[in-house]
Amino acid sequence: MNALPLILTVFVACVVEAVEALTIVLAAGLTRDWRSTFQGMGVALVVLAVVTAAIGPALTLLPLSALRLVVGALLAIFGLQWLRKAVLRATGYKALHDEASAYLREVAAAKAAPVEAKRGVRDWYAFTLSFKGVLLEGLEVVFIVLTFGANQKNVGAAAIGAAAAVVLVALTGIAVKAPLAKVPENWMKFAVGVMLTSFGMFWGAEGAGVSWPGNDAALLVIVPAVALMAAGYVFWLRSRKATVSAPAPESEVVSS
C-alpha cells in the first residue's frame, strides 16, 4: 500500500494533538516560567520516547493476523470516539473545542496557583502542567504512529508524518506566540476519525480472517463510505434538532 495515506492520516491527527499541547505549553510558559515549562515538556518527550521504544518493537513481533485483529479493534474504537465527538460538535450537541478559551482557562488557573520550587524545578506548577499536557496529547500521537506504522510495516513513514506535524505546529506557535485558534480542529478530527475507523475496520476484519473484495482497493470504498455515514449522522442530528426547535404545530401546543 502507498505510504501517502499513512503519512497524511498521522500528520493530520498529530496536528490536532500538537495544537492542543501547544495551548497548554504556551499557557504555562507565558504566565509562569519558561524554563520549568521546557523541563516538563522535555521529561514528557523522554517518557513518550521510552513508551514508543518499549511498545514499538513488541508490536512488530506479533503475528500479522493477531496484530491486525488487536490493532484494528483499537483503531476502530478510537476512531469511533473521534467521530462521535466530531459529529456531536458539528451538530451543536457538544461545545466546539475552542483553543482561545481553553488558553484563557489555563492562564487563569496558572496565575492563581502559588509558585513552589520542587525536585530541582523552579516552578513545579508550570512543570507539571506542561508535562501532563504534552504527555497526554503525545500518547495519542504515539498510539496512532505505532498502530498505523506497525500494521503497514512502515513505522518510519508514520513517524515522518508525526514529526512534520509537531515541527509545523511548534514553528507556527513560536511565530504567532498565541494558541492556534483558527485551526479547524473539529473538521480535522472528523477526517482523522473517518481514517482511523476505516483502517480499523479493514485491518480488524482481516485479522478476524476476512478477505475484503478487491483486497487493499476495498479501502477506496470503505473510507468514503465511512465519511458518508458520519456526514449522514450529522445531517440526521441537525434535522432532528431543527424539528425539535421548530414551532410546534397548532395541535401540539399544550397551552399559550
Next chain:
Amino acid sequence: MNRLKSFGAFWYDFVIGDDWHVAALVVAGLALTAILVHVAHVNAWWLLPLFVVAALGWSLHKATSGKSLPNRQLRRNN
C-alpha cells in the same frame, strides 16, 4: 490504591472513551466475524461495517435524545 485506580481510569478513558457500548459492539462485531469465517466458512466482510454503523448511530442517539427533550418541554410549558 488510589494511584492504581486513577491509572486504570486514565487507560479506560483513553481506550474506551465516553461510551463503552461502542467498544463492546466493535469487539462483538469482530468476534462474530471470526466465528462466521472460521466456523461457518462465510467470508463475512460485510458484518463489521454493519456493527460500526449501528454502534455510532446508537451512541449518538443515546447522547442526544435526552438533550433535545428539555427544549420541547420548555416550549410546551410556556
